[in-house]
Amino acid sequence: MEFKQVVGDRRTIRFFEPNKPVEPEKIQIMLEAANRSSRAVNADFVKAIVCYRDELSEEVREQLKTPTTTIQLDLAPVAIFWYGDMSFAQGAQDRLKELTDLGALPVTHGWSHAYVDDVAFKQVVEPMSKDQMASTWAVSVECGLAINQALLAAVDEGLGVGLHAFNAAAAKEPLGIPDHWIPMWVLLVGYPAEDRLGGGQRPRRPLSASFYRGRYGNPWEEISEVTEDLRRDGMLQDPMDAERRAAEVRELAERFGLPQ
Ligand SMILES: Cc1cc2nc3c(=O)[nH]c(=O)nc-3n(C[C@H](O)[C@H](O)[C@H](O)COP(=O)(O)O)c2cc1C
Structure with a gap:
């Protein structure tokens, strides 16, 4: 599908075909799209756990619901739980030096290994990573970029998607979430049971x-x-x-x- 059509066709789908399986190949395409998103310091800010609905117990699924995420969680065959990794500063110097060596960060713009160590890391990345508000903001923006690419890739593959809140406290143990990941949103995925264009644009x-x-x-x-x-x-x-x-x-x- 053409890019503009994909952007135009995207809707929050709330009624999924509950028993029409979603091909793992299509999920991989979504994950690759997320992995290609632009990112500061070339870090892997965004993390995701892909859950097939029928592999989650009914009890866990009930606990994951919120006042605004209800039966759509029962209808969607796949739920992708997105998180942001607050340990993004680890390895940032190495990744920036790799980009410098490749010329993605060019010498014309002042980049060198010394500049990475003394300026980019010491004066920008490290202070930001120690500031809770600044780093939460940075991680959240990064996740939004990646999630949106996954979401548009799904539409391009003929799938329906909807981003929703979820009960992060209930998800932590069953999904094995590390302490340094902060919860973002759950992306429900499936084939639409409703008109895939949702009756028109919002x-x-x-x-x-x-x-x-x-x-x-x-x-x-x-x-x-x-x-x-x-x-x-x-x-x-x-x-x-x-x-x-x-x-x-x-x-x-x-x-x-x-x-x-
Ligand atoms: C970050 C985010 C969180 C959302 N959370 C919920 C939610 O918890 N429950 C829900 O029903 N819709 C949720 N939505 C869907 C919005 O309500 C929806 O985007 C809005 O109705 C606009 O429709 P559209 O996405 O079809 O353009 C969320 C959307 C976004 C982008």
Whole structure:
């Protein structure tokens, strides 16, 4: 699928085909996409545990639920639990020197082994890693980048995905989570039982509500030809129709015996 179409087709899927297996090959493609995400100091900030639903006991699955993550956890055949590794500074010097030797960090921009040791590590990476708030922020951004790549790769493979909160305290022991990993989100994966386009795109505010040129208060002005091109290429699609969606939800509720 073309990139713009993938971005445009992505929806949070909430009804999965519970018994349609997800190929491990497709999960690997998602993990590779995550592993290719851009990353500071070339570190492996993002960690994930791939769980096939039927390999989790029902008791554990119940405990993992939250007020906003309920039956979707029972429907999705795969749940990928994402974590951030707070020990990212370990080995950072070696990785930066490797990038320097390869020329990814070029000498023209001041990079050398001494610069890695005395400046990049000592003045930037190390102080950040010792500051709880700064390092949590850094790890969370890194995880968001990687998770989003996995999510788009899944859509490209014809899968449905949804990112959700989970009960991290309940997950820690059954999943064997190390103390230096901090919980992010669970990504539910499966084939959609609902319309894979979810009845249309979710409402979003215009670009001018969030994006500015030069300074805050000077909104980005949309170029109408670009907006039209994006519509043609599938990044921008028709919005949801509440009535059609209500009918679909009613049908799915009956099929799965869910409350309405
Ligand atoms: C980081 C993150 C956490 C989310 N957590 C939940 C959740 O706990 N429960 C839920 O039903 N949806 C959750 N969602 C899905 C959002 O509600 C969804 O993205 C929103 O409805 C917009 O729809 P779209 O993703 O289809 O564009 C989460 C989404 C993100 C990105």
